[in-house]
Amino acid sequence: MTLLAPLFLTGLAAIALPLWLHLRRAPRRAARPFSSAMLLTAVPQPLHLRVHWRERRLLALRVLLLAALCLAFAQPLWPRRTAGAATGAPLQLIVLDTSLSMGATGRFARAREVARRLIDGLGPGQRAQLVSAGDGLTVLASAGSAPTADRAALQAALAGLRPGNSRLDLGAAMAGLDGVLGERRGDIDVHFISDLQLTGLPARFADLLPPAAPARSIHVLLHPVASAGPQANWAVTALQRTGADVDATVRGFGTVARTLTVALDINGHEAGRSQQPVAADGEAHFRFAHLLLAVGDNRVRARLIDDAGLQGDALAADNERVAVIRNTPADPVPLLAAQPDGRAVSYLSTALAASGAGYVAEVQALQHFDARTLTRYRWVIVDDLGALNAALAGQLADYVRQGGAAFVALGERSGSRDRLPLLGDVPRGSAGSDDAPLAVGAIDANSPLLAGLSGWEAVSIRHLLRLSAQPGDRVLVATSDGTPLLLERAMGRGRVLLYTGDLADAGNDLPVQPLFVGLMTQIARSLSGRGELPAELPVDASLSLGELGAVAGQLIDPAGHTVLSLGQTRRAPTVKLMQSGFYQIYTAATEALVAVNPDPLESDLAPMSAAALARWRTALAAGESGAPFAPGVSAAPGTEPMRVPLAPLLLGLLCVTVIAESLLGNHALRKPAPAPSSPASSAGALR
Amino acid sequence: MEAASPAPGDAALARGRLLQPAVLAGLANLQLAARAAVEGTLIGLHRSPLFGFSQEFAEYRAYAEGDDPRFIDWNVYARSDRLVVKRFTGETNSHLMLLLDASASMAFGPSGLTKLAYAQLLAASLAYLASHQHDAVGVAVFDETVRALRAPSTRTGQLDGVLHLIEAARPAHRTDFSQPLEQFRTGHARRGMVALLSDFYVEPAALIERVRPLAWQGSDVLLLQILDREERSPSLSEATLLEDMESGERVEVSAQFAREIYPARLQAHIGALSREAAAAGIEHVLLDTSVPLQVPLREYLLFRERRR
Numbered sequence: 001m002t003l004l005a006p007l008f009l010t011g012l013a014a015i016a017l018p019l020w021l022h023l024r025r026a027p028r029r030a031a032r033p034f035s036s037a038m039l040l041t042a043v044p045q046p047l048h049l050r051v052h053w054r055e056r057r058l059l060a061l062r063v064l065l066l067a068a069l070c071l072a073f074a075q076p077l078w079p080r081r082t083a084g085a086a087t088g089a090p091l092q093l094i095v096l097d098t099s100l101s102m103g104a105t106g107r108f109a110r111a112r113e114v115a116r117r118l119i120d121g122l123g124p125g126q127r128a129q130l131v132s133a134g135d136g137l138t139v140l141a142s143a144g145s146a147p148t149a150d151r152a153a154l155q156a157a158l159a160g161l162r163p164g165n166s167r168l169d170l171g172a173a174m175a176g177l178d179g180v181l182g183e184r185r186g187d188i189d190v191h192f193i194s195d196l197q198l199t200g201l202p203a204r205f206a207d208l209l210p211p212a213a214p215a216r217s218i219h220v221l222l223h224p225v226a227s228a229g230p231q232a233n234w235a236v237t238a239l240q241r242t243g244a245d246v247d248a249t250v251r252g253f254g255t256v257a258r259t260l261t262v263a264l265d266i267n268g269h270e271a272g273r274s275q276q277p278v279a280a281d282g283e284a285h286f287r288f289a290h291l292l293l294a295v296g297d298n299r300v301r302a303r304l305i306d307d308a309g310l311q312g313d314a315l316a317a318d319n320e321r322v323a324v325i326r327n328t329p330a331d332p333v334p335l336l337a338a339q340p341d342g343r344a345v346s347y348l349s350t351a352l353a354a355s356g357a358g359y360v361a362e363v364q365a366l367q368h369f370d371a372r373t374l375t376r377y378r379w380v381i382v383d384d385l386g387a388l389n390a391a392l393a394g395q396l397a398d399y400v401r402q403g404g405a406a407f408v409a410l411g412e413r414s415g416s417r418d419r420l421p422l423l424g425d426v427p428r429g430s431a432g433s434d435d436a437p438l439a440v441g442a443i444d445a446n447s448p449l450l451a452g453l454s455g456w457e458a459v460s461i462r463h464l465l466r467l468s469a470q471p472g473d474r475v476l477v478a479t480s481d482g483t484p485l486l487l488e489r490a491m492g493r494g495r496v497l498l499y500t501g502d503l504a505d506a507g508n509d510l511p512v513q514p515l516f517v518g519l520m521t522q523i524a525r526s527l528s529g530r531g532e533l534p535a536e537l538p539v540d541a542s543l544s545l546g547e548l549g550a551v552a553g554q555l556i557d558p559a560g561h562t563v564l565s566l567g568q569t570r571r572a573p574t575v576k577l578m579q580s581g582f583y584q585i586y587t588a589a590t591e592a593l594v595a596v597n598p599d600p601l602e603s604d605l606a607p608m609s610a611a612a613l614a615r616w617r618t619a620l621a622a623g624e625s626g627a628p629f630a631p632g633v634s635a636a637p638g639t640e641p642m643r644v645p646l647a648p649l650l651l652g653l654l655c656v657t658v659i660a661e662s663l664l665g666n667h668a669l670r671k672p673a674p675a676p677s678s679p680a681s682s683a684g685a686l687r
Numbered sequence: 688m689e690a691a692s693p694a695p696g697d698a699a700l701a702r703g704r705l706l707q708p709a710v711l712a713g714l715a716n717l718q719l720a721a722r723a724a725v726e727g728t729l730i731g732l733h734r735s736p737l738f739g740f741s742q743e744f745a746e747y748r749a750y751a752e753g754d755d756p757r758f759i760d761w762n763v764y765a766r767s768d769r770l771v772v773k774r775f776t777g778e779t780n781s782h783l784m785l786l787l788d789a790s791a792s793m794a795f796g797p798s799g800l801t802k803l804a805y806a807q808l809l810a811a812s813l814a815y816l817a818s819h820q821h822d823a824v825g826v827a828v829f830d831e832t833v834r835a836l837r838a839p840s841t842r843t844g845q846l847d848g849v850l851h852l853i854e855a856a857r858p859a860h861r862t863d864f865s866q867p868l869e870q871f872r873t874g875h876a877r878r879g880m881v882a883l884l885s886d887f888y889v890e891p892a893a894l895i896e897r898v899r900p901l902a903w904q905g906s907d908v909l910l911l912q913i914l915d916r917e918e919r920s921p922s923l924s925e926a927t928l929l930e931d932m933e934s935g936e937r938v939e940v941s942a943q944f945a946r947e948i949y950p951a952r953l954q955a956h957i958g959a960l961s962r963e964a965a966a967a968g969i970e971h972v973l974l975d976t977s978v979p980l981q982v983p984l985r986e987y988l989l990f991r992e993r994r995r
Contacts (some may be wrong), residue, residue, distance in 0.1 A: 031929065033795065033930050035792040038931075039953055042938045043926055043940060134716045160737060
């Protein structure tokens, strides 16, 4: 018997309580008064010293009650041999690869035939379980979640299997066996039916061995179903926007040189076709120019035309690819400039336009800016904070405190201010010189605003206003002498990002560094508060609505079915994208489209080499798969005892015991007290 | 005050029923119980010369100081101007000393009547009987020591005093005849009758050794051994833990022992006591608490008759 929570057995010590109570309540054996012991002779055995329990049946029930309670909580499992186990045959676990590559010509049919033969070959009463291997291992519920000896059910489940869009990692599949087998012990034959793709091999060979478990012996039998010869496959492996054009990449795996045709559909309508040669095992880019894109998200699909050039293509599922191309006008962000035609404005405008963050600088002269329009914008840019007058600084401060954001730089006029407008900081001179420029000395790597940015070491700082960080400030970038270069300050419900240098390439060269575009992209995304949803995701990727800044929404799959309703996303806002195509996401704030495509690694149909396969088999046969089988746990090698939970039985016993104890306890309470037999009671008979 | 005599038709009934110890013990008043016992006994005796007890006139003798004025014959005084007192047939100048064992073992009585209650009834009856024979009667209640003592006397109120002491006796402590008998012997050297009421759970030889000096002093000693029927033949169905009522010693005895060995052992003990007593010229009477009181009372009368 196995106990899942053996610590609860310590509760059995509570049995001492009823024992003590009954022993305590047991009457001391009353001595009978006698005139004189002068003529008495004691019996040789002191019977009165024997323990006498009172109400033994009640005591037994109470002990049983406590024992059943403790045992129920300990969750015992009773090994029971099933009919299948009685035959001594090991459990057959049939794992069928259902990844995308299994859709290649003939592979899945061969795999199904192998599985069918395995099912037919089951002995009388021998149990088996059917598992599909895609992104993970999934037990087919149609054949029952537990192993079954019902061949018809297994065959029916097998008939319903189809290759999917997932990618199979062989290492992950082996590791997943532990989760499928759970607590099963004994001898288990795992029939792994797969094309054993070369691209499915894990980085470490040891990952191909199933996990070891005590008292369990897994015998993995590999059934490769890939064709003996090479299979050619062309696939659209990429689809992306390049400027105003759209590029589709087609690659051949095990192919000969062919001329292929790719059609491009935009929003369900074919926008054009492109034809060009693809070298043997080569790659070609099909460019589509002068496309008419609709405003907003465009559903773009590139597909290989099934013509003579595509003859011999073994896998059709990867012959098309989808992408979402956004054609959204950029949102304006006011760029308040002391000199609208200055270099700082040029650098900022250019960087924003190139960033792809979806914002375009709306240059406005400081003296003409109507501060009442601030509320229209998510964030603002000020190229020289020192140029702000007091009124505008006050209005800008109110805007930030109410939840707005501002990216401000300290230009030429900031150096002449004793106290900076908006922030109130007092510059303490300048840092750096033309002769000895400063470099970036420290970067806050934990800040998401700086994540992924590189090239800081190339920035040269010749002049910088020296400011001190205030309590609560977060210095994101500092120079080599510790002077803050970029700091973040919270103001009310909003925040200000302060660049202590100028953006006119006068005191530092950050605006002309490639880094600047990336930085402005991050700043725009961060200060605007907009989440960024990737336009493309692989099949089986998880999508979190939190990436859209939403906690709830609705998700519709490529077939038009609602995958998650609003209520469901509130409980589980992350969903796995199982199909290829376009997923639509609706949240309270936005509506988004995500393109989901199969992993291009699945398009390479080449199986692992014969040498690798032989090595894998050798490793499995050598018993590297786990702990040796422990006889005694099961009755005989090759049998797998079922573990039957006893907790329900114990709880039933508990209920019966409680009722019986109540009845017997009441009966005991009704018993009259034994009449005392003491001669002293008659001593005063005369009185 | 004399009690009304029972009607003749009720005499037999009264004798048969009222003399049962259990019935007598139910009477609230010990004197009443004693009188019922004595009169019930005497009614059955009629005028048998054997027992020699009557209130018939025997002779006159000159009044001496200290004589009870109630017995002055005023008719003779009127005729002869001499004070004479009447002497009756049964009257002697003997005295009776009752030694009542009130040790804890005397509280034994699972049948309802304890040995002490029986002894109290018997002692009271003897006192009543002796008082009506004009014998001086006294009592000593003892266990390890003399707990209460009233010297023999014929004075008015003596009977009440004796009965009070007898009634007040409560079972306690252990039995030890040494000190009480020695105290009695040295303090009351006058010859007379001594009735010792006890269960006598002592070595017979040792007991007789203590009692013998009384006999040597000229007293006639009567050992009234009172036992309970359950005590003589314990009815145990299983091994039972028995506790000595005096010492507290606990002994677990088997049913077989109680059924077969113990009665024989007790009988041997009684026989030894009887033999030792006879050898010392001491009367020994064995009683159990179910025996009607007329039996020991007759034994007493016979005992008294023999010493005359």
